[in-house]
Amino acid sequence: MSGYLYLDSSGSFLVQLYTDFSGCMDIVLGASECYGIILPENFRTPFFAKTVQEFWQRWHITLGGWLRDYIMYPVLRSNAMRKLNRKLKSKYGKKNCIRDINLHCNVYCMANVWTVAWRSMEVYSGRRNDVLFMHSIR
Known part of the structure; x- marks a missing residue:
C-alpha cells in the first residue's frame, strides 16, 4: 500500500468519526431540548x-x-x-x-x-x- 492510501484512509476515518459522533450528539442535543433540558455543545467546528x-x-x-x-x-x-x-x-x-x-x-x-x-x-x-x-x- 502506498503512503497516500494510508493518509487518505486516516483522513477518511477522522471525518467518519467526527460525523458519526457529532451527528449523534446533535440528535441528543435536539431530543434534550424537546424536554426543556439544555446541554452544552460537544464540538465547535474543530476542522x-x-x-x-x-x-x-x-x-x-x-x-x-x-x-x-x-x-x-x-x-x-x-x-x-x-x-x-x-x-x-x-x-x-x-x-x-x-x-x-x-x-x-x-x-x-x-x-x-x-x-x-x-x-x-x-x-x-x-x-x-x-x-x-x-x-x-x-
Missing part, C-alpha cells in the same frame, strides 16, 4: 481550528471539561500532590515538569478508562493529551 491545540480544545469539549474538573483539579489540590510539589520545587526549582508529566499521565489513564470499549480511541486520547500537554509546558 476550522488554526492550531493543533485549538483543534483538540474544540473536538470533545464535554469529555475534556469533565476530566479537567473531576480528575485533574482534584488531583492537583490533593494533599499528596501538594507534598510532592513542595519536594520537587525544593529539589528542581520552579520548573516543575515532573509533576506536570505525572498529572497528565494520570489524566490520560482515566481517559482510557472511559474509552476501554473502543480500542481505537486509546490512540486518540493519548495523542490529544500529549498535544495539550506539550502546549501547556511552553
Whole structure:
C-alpha cells in the first residue's frame, strides 16, 4: 500500500468519526431540548481550528471539561500532590515538569478508562493529551 492510501484512509476515518459522533450528539442535543433540558455543545467546528491545540480544545469539549474538573483539579489540590510539589520545587526549582508529566499521565489513564470499549480511541486520547500537554509546558 502506498503512503497516500494510508493518509487518505486516516483522513477518511477522522471525518467518519467526527460525523458519526457529532451527528449523534446533535440528535441528543435536539431530543434534550424537546424536554426543556439544555446541554452544552460537544464540538465547535474543530476542522476550522488554526492550531493543533485549538483543534483538540474544540473536538470533545464535554469529555475534556469533565476530566479537567473531576480528575485533574482534584488531583492537583490533593494533599499528596501538594507534598510532592513542595519536594520537587525544593529539589528542581520552579520548573516543575515532573509533576506536570505525572498529572497528565494520570489524566490520560482515566481517559482510557472511559474509552476501554473502543480500542481505537486509546490512540486518540493519548495523542490529544500529549498535544495539550506539550502546549501547556511552553
